[in-house]
Amino acid sequence: MASVINENKKGKWSGDLLLELYSNLLVEIWEIVSALIGETILELLFTLAIRRIGDKYPFLVSLKVSEDGVSLEGVKEACRGLPPLEVHRGFQSLITHLFHLFSTLAEGVISRELFPKVFQKVREAERIISQK
Amino acid sequence: MSVEIQEIVESAGVNLPNLFDFSSFGLLWKEGLLLYLYQEESCPPSLTQEVVKNMVRVFSALGEEQIDVDRVTVQVEKRKLRPKQMTMDPKATLKSHLTLPLAVEGDIMGCISLNSDQSNAFDAQDLQFFSVIGYQMAATLKHFQRFSSIQNIAIYDTLTDLYNRRYFEERLALEAQKSFYGGTSLSLVMVDIDHFKKVNDTFGHTEGDKVLCRISSLLKASVRKKDTVARYGGEEFFLILPEAGLEESFIIAERIRHLVENTSFDVGQAEINLTVSSGISNFPVHRASSKEELVKMADLALYDAKRGGRNRVCIYNVNQKK
Numbered sequence: 001m002a003s004v005i006n007e008n009k010k011g012k013w014s015g016d017l018l019l020e021l022y023s024n025l026l027v028e029i030w031e032i033v034s035a036l037i038g039e040t041i042l043e044l045l046f047t048l049a050i051r052r053i054g055d056k057y058p059f060l061v062s063l064k065v066s067e068d069g070v071s072l073e074g075v076k077e078a079c080r081g082l083p084p085l086e087v088h089r090g091f092q093s094l095i096t097h098l099f100h101l102f103s104t105l106a107e108g109v110i111s112r113e114l115f116p117k118v119f120q121k122v123r124e125a126e127r128i129i130s131q132k
Numbered sequence: 133m134s135v136e137i138q139e140i141v142e143s144a145g146v147n148l149p150n151l152f153d154f155s156s157f158g159l160l161w162k163e164g165l166l167l168y169l170y171q172e173e174s175c176p177p178s179l180t181q182e183v184v185k186n187m188v189r190v191f192s193a194l195g196e197e198q199i200d201v202d203r204v205t206v207q208v209e210k211r212k213l214r215p216k217q218m219t220m221d222p223k224a225t226l227k228s229h230l231t232l233p234l235a236v237e238g239d240i241m242g243c244i245s246l247n248s249d250q251s252n253a254f255d256a257q258d259l260q261f262f263s264v265i266g267y268q269m270a271a272t273l274k275h276f277q278r279f280s281s282i283q284n285i286a287i288y289d290t291l292t293d294l295y296n297r298r299y300f301e302e303r304l305a306l307e308a309q310k311s312f313y314g315g316t317s318l319s320l321v322m323v324d325i326d327h328f329k330k331v332n333d334t335f336g337h338t339e340g341d342k343v344l345c346r347i348s349s350l351l352k353a354s355v356r357k358k359d360t361v362a363r364y365g366g367e368e369f370f371l372i373l374p375e376a377g378l379e380e381s382f383i384i385a386e387r388i389r390h391l392v393e394n395t396s397f398d399v400g401q402a403e404i405n406l407t408v409s410s411g412i413s414n415f416p417v418h419r420a421s422s423k424e425e426l427v428k429m430a431d432l433a434l435y436d437a438k439r440g441g442r443n444r445v446c447i448y449n450v451n452q453k454k
Contacts, residue, residue, distance in 0.1 A: 038264070041235055041263065044235050048196065104193050106229075106230050106232075107228055107229065109255060109258075109259050
């Protein structure tokens, strides 16, 4: 029983860290890409990506996207009880799909701006998961 | 709508070379799957094909629905976009592109694309400019689309898709003016479905509406391309037949009468047969001095057809009281 509590505590701790990290990462992606293609198109791409990846990772559907940006407000609740690895994989798939859409539209133009900043944060997320 | 899109593409094609170095600019419009390309004159057909395929691929990815390239209607406009000495290699291939969705209020209406035979032809600044242009185009196209749908509401009968009475009046005024001043022939045929009230009373208005739609299709299928078919009201229709003499308009009216008579109409669980009566008036034969008089003459001829036992075509009789 004690080990279960420990695991939960540990899991929640990692999950919160991950959420914070991905929240910052998505905000950063939003800021960089909206400056290139505008908020309307970006909102559309985020919505498409969430719909696509949300099939496999339903917690992502609670991400709120509007022309003002992306918010993880509802995601915390949706992630409750999920293993951090699942949360990490969900966000990773979402970001990969967004990159796929960006490169479909503008080949390397968006990725060139984005990749150096995003890559480090994805590595950081992987580090958090591996520590667990 | 296609005319407006074409105008936008041409206007963009004229202005874009001042901002970007590209081989081809394209606009793919979802409605009707139309793709307009504005290209450098020396652009080889193989590159055109690549651009088309790429735009369809990107649009499919955005719409999350696979679109068959063969379903897309491509229209190409070739212009000199580069200096004379810089013609494109006939073996040139698509090396880079910027493609953006045309999005308004969450709807993807199509996409626009800048394409080049050079690698890394576009940078972040190009993308910024292009996205601003894309916004403006999307807003303009949306405006055109709304205008076009309002225009449709104003001239079409919502049930039958035929022109409505208002359009009929306008069209007749135009055709009458052409005939009266140009001395060309103009015939008017007024068609009425015999005993239509019985259909409504027996089978209900929904079934009656289906009959109206079916007969409307028969009317549309029976006339020439330059003719106008309009629903005048209830079960009454008008055909405006420019440059048609009495003989020709009689043939058309008879064709309709025969077609309706030999058609079985499904109403509810039953199959019924119906007939139509028609009245014809003509300028200059009947010496009408106004479009109103021409309408009145067709109406009187129709009255004659009804009085004569229905399921017949009558030509206005100059001895009839107007």
